[in-house]
Amino acid sequence: MKSYGQFCPIAKACEALGERWTILLIRELLCGSRRYNDFKRGLPLISPTMLSQRLHTLLERGLIERKRSNDQRNWEYHLTQAGHELEPIVMGLGEWGARWVRSQMSQDDLSVELLMWDMRRTINSEALPDGRTVLHFEFKDLDEKYKNWWMLAENNDIDLCIDDPGFDADVIFISDLKTMTQLWLGDTTLSNAQSAGKLDVRGAISLTHHIPDWFVFSGFANIKSGLSKGDTID
Incomplete structure (x- = not known):
């Protein structure tokens, strides 16, 4: 992603997270996905090439790390401390989306x-x-x-x-x-x-x-719309 050319921490955070699919990949990791096929199931429209690129970028930025599974047969991806600290930000985006853009x-x-x-x-x-x-x-x-x-x-x-x-x-x-x-x-x-x-x-x-x-529903299911009209899927 091209730099904003600003030292502002918000700008630097946007550079780290603003590429397409990055936030959703973080969402998947926060929800427990660890392996390549797990990410594909949670992000069915992402191409294999794009998924590999995004995982590589997150590794370079220190947001995730790659480890062998317990049986040593597969690679798994885990959030680092920097990645885990994104949880309130990602969940906050979800709450905002449930409240304001469901319509x-x-x-x-x-x-x-x-x-x-x-x-x-x-x-x-x-x-x-x-x-x-x-x-x-x-x-x-x-x-x-x-x-x-x-x-x-x-x-x-x-x-x-x-x-x-x-x-x-x-x-x-x-x-x-x-x-x-x-x-x-x-x-x-x-x-x-x-x-x-x-x-x-x-x-x-x-x-x-x-x-x-x-049958546990979405973690955002109890968030009421901030709009005056009902916001269900049209």
Whole structure:
């Protein structure tokens, strides 16, 4: 990124963080992503070349470090102290965005890959029964490639699958991408979506009655709009 030619710390911070995808890559690291494929799932539109460039830049700037995984088979990326200190800044941007620019969201901003990845990393597996729990999400408005998703929760670990894992689902969510995104962002509720006929939840009562305990929504879901009109996705 070209220098602003200013000694102001704000200008220098913008030079370090202002390139496309950089802040979102920091977001992924703050949310627990460590490996290249994790970053691709959280940032599905970033090209492999761009992702490699951004990781290299963050390494050069001392915001991340690269380490071998515990099994020594893969490289992992971890935030340094400088990177961790960005957490309140990044979360503050998220809160500001939830409060002031939700009205600017459009259909083009809907991403089933990001939605499912976000939900996968926030499911409270400790509130699920012992053993394997299978969650099936069916998006009626998407083509066959992205229509069905599964989450397999077992031993406090959750796998996200786009191919049928071959196990019977314990809970099935049938909806459209817009409604599930609104639900995730707190722009609608389970009961409202179901009453409007936009969400069908099927499964064991022991699980469906306790959805709020294990289905944790976006960390920005409770932030109210600062605008006078409702700000849901158009």
